[in-house]
Amino acid sequence: MTAIDLQLPRRLVEFTLDETPVRVPEGSTILDACKAAGKDIPTLCHGDTLTPKNACRLCVVEVEGARALAPACSRVAEPGMAVRTDTERARHSRKIVLELLASSTDLSTTPRAADWIKEYEAKPDRFGPDAARVNEQPKIDNELYVRDLDKCILCYKCVDACGEQWQNTFAISVSGRGFDARISVENDGPLTESACVYCGNCIEVCPTGALSFKSEFDMRAAGTWDEPAQTATTTVCAYCGVGCNLTLHVQDNEIVKVTSPHDNPVTHGNLCIKGRFGYQHVQQR
Template sequence: MSNTVMLGRIRRMVTVSLDGVEVKVPEGSTILEALRGQGVQTPTLCWAPNLEPVNACRVCMVEVEGSRVLVPSCARAVQDGMQVRTDTEKVRHSRKMVLELLASSVDLSQTGQDVQRWMREYGVDADRYGPPAAAAEEGERDTRQPGHHHAPDGSTAETVAQPVKVDNDLYVRDYARCIMCYKCVKACGTDAQYTFAIAAAGRGFDTRIATEYNTELPDSACVYCGNCIGVCPTGALKSVVEHELRETGEWDGENETVTTTICSFCGVGCNLDLHVQHNTIVNVTSPSDHSVTHGHLCVKGRFGFQHVQNLP
């Protein structure tokens, strides 16, 4: 019998300067990982701890000495002697502009508390590039040509000003809130599910998230795992339960409690985070750092909770 003990890859430590503070981090780490290790809460929208970075939102940009332009902290690897600055005027201006562009084109009203805090912290003026998308009433979405928004060049986009897509009993697609962060595409593809039911379609202003051949979701390859919901940062994808509660004004996220348990549907041992409002389960997620799920679940784990509370 072999006595060989398998160890993880040994990485040397490198020294980087983060806002003037020298720290040692493992070689190969990203700047964002180094910052989070020091408690620096860098804004992110397209990044998730259980997905490969896609560099789409550009909110996490930082200044690196010697670099001509700002760099995405979520993807740029640290180098020995690197000097990083996260709170310069150039960085703050860049983050503010990105958030203003997003807020003026899509509805960010259902993003998490972090995004709302960043918008306040950077003094975001959602009116700067036109009326904020969040100010549009629901009736206005429906009176425009369904699924299209006229861009300055006369082309149309399908990511704003369109009705909510409700074509199944588990989750809805509200693409008026979509910022094209590609996290749902990654989760549906090689980063988690390998179903490839959705992808980015179109070009330019017409770029959008779509199923294959733009079919209805029940006719697509979707297996309803809901992993796209788990990574969506803006509420463009959400459970039917959450959507209905928000529509009726009964959503109470501020008083929501989260309890961790183990899924009982099989013996894999997935951890479940039960999100409860008014003694009722409204959503189920999984911790991104859980060694079994890495934040991803199957259809039973994410949506099979009705029997617990005997809902009709």
């Protein structure tokens, strides 16, 4: 049976995007309009299942008449506005953001980061070897997932996914201020002694690999992680009757991690501990 969208129709908003007239449904953001128009706007903190936090400022665009650059991920499109996405001012701002992030954070597992650094001619090394870094070893205190704070850009997506936007567990938050700010559980203790329920929804939204499956972390360390060689098959979780969709990522005939489609009306990308991590019985010999 085909699902029918029963939402009320929305009026269209017309404005110009890089001097081209566009029309988007009322309430759409500039980033939504850019995606619909096929424009590639870099962003890290934006999540398609989360309310924008405007944390990374990588998606900024220029809005005619506005004093400051606007974050495309949260700025709602308005009738008659004129938006330019590729001005010298916007590109320079993105370049600086990339330089600051890459000089203080390990972006080696951040999708497309290297391409953006090359595209915007960012030079993170110009800040020197003393740029602030966490310089901590990855936290491996359980068998399900790893926390690597050297890769964290403080985008708050994991905090929102664990908090009021999805899981409502509130196991993780931001502690400290300035250069000492970091994602942490209560009392900065082991994950096993926290309120974490190991749903892994924080991993699902993490844009940099600061949170990763233990299986992926181990394979990367061993040099065997080969994402292009992996296949992804979507199926239905068999643990209960909710009907959550699982996407099984398989390499060399072994399940290496499990995700969930973000556009699924049941899960919206979220799973429980059984759905995300309880797949070992499938491949036991």
